[in-house]
Amino acid sequence: MLVIELARAIPAAGLRQLRLFLAGVAESVEERRVGEFDLQVRVESLGVAGAGRGEGTRPMLVSVSGPGFGDEEVFDAEHADEVDQERFVGFTPTHAVDVIAFCGARFDHVVVALLTAGIMDAVGGVANAELHEDQLPLVAGLPGLLARRREPWEAAYGTGEFLRAWAATPGFRLVK
Template identity: 40%
Template sequence: MSGPVLVIELAQTVPPAKVGELRELLLGICTHFEEPSPGTFDLQVSAQRLGAADTRSQDPYAPFPLPLLTSGAGDAGRAEAGPQAGPEDRAALASLIGFNPFREDWRRPLMVSLRGLGFSDLASAESYEAGYETRYEDDDPELAALIGFTPVNTVDVIAFCSRPLDHTTTALLTAAVMDVVGGVAVIELPEDQVPLVAGLPGVLASSTHDRPTVIGTSRFLRAWAGQPGFRLLK
């Protein structure tokens, strides 16, 4: 995994009906959907269906010059043209056009995974509570108090790439998941994002102990993702 991860914490177990609603949501916004185990979803997410602003060229299929026989092609260019190719042949080959092979693909690979009671090998709420204490209370007592509850379920939203579009898609997908299952997002901030989130709607609490952290709603995630310079901690 090389992309950002966001975490949703929930005070109650996600009921089967809500898991069904989540499944329907994901089917509607994904171009590829697999559920290898209950509550774990491997996805190709359409950023456009999530409402991400399209920053690409108005015509993503506009002609793109192929760098075959430019003036700097040298011996490689002559080899492509062939030993018998004359100036006119080379000019014709140099004018070839195609589609930009590096244009951004808006189908982004992500995973959504429900963990905790009912969705993993954790046998009881007590065992999950112990894991919670290890993850939060030992590291940041202030953060544990700010959350205000002991999580019973966690939803991880995991991106497998780290382009700017992956950061935006991860935030918007997390917000969409929260609209269905509820919970709060616990987000560690890069240092440069601290002033960016100040004053945004949907911030429930924040902590500066050890590392900047925000606890926010889906509204906060959407507002933050729309800010110039937005990025998640990778």
């Protein structure tokens, strides 16, 4: 799972761009409510290698949360124990996009990272990636890294470029 922190709600034009992007990378897309998408992502559409036979598509959920989109409780709960993110991302998030895989193979982690980067190209925002302590040095010199933090848990904040670079590193793996 990765989270995209947003400074404001996604405007209508951004939602159109998001829908177009998702339709381009998924075999099927179902929008259950405005901003919540069940997907079968075509792995090859993101340039991900390593999918075995029968693994050409992967189930994913993309969910916008925050005022006006639903899941306000989810947004509030996810941000209740967060530190003041303004010092790391330059704003206090009002909305977020969660990108969630329903599988856990190594390439699923890469698919989530690349899918998240593509979503950021469509809607903007800053990726908030929880890290294991030993991953902090691995992300230190990557392009697009905006900030790292150690407390209350390790995390990195970055651009789509950061996610693409990190996903290309040997042994890449997301925490959640």
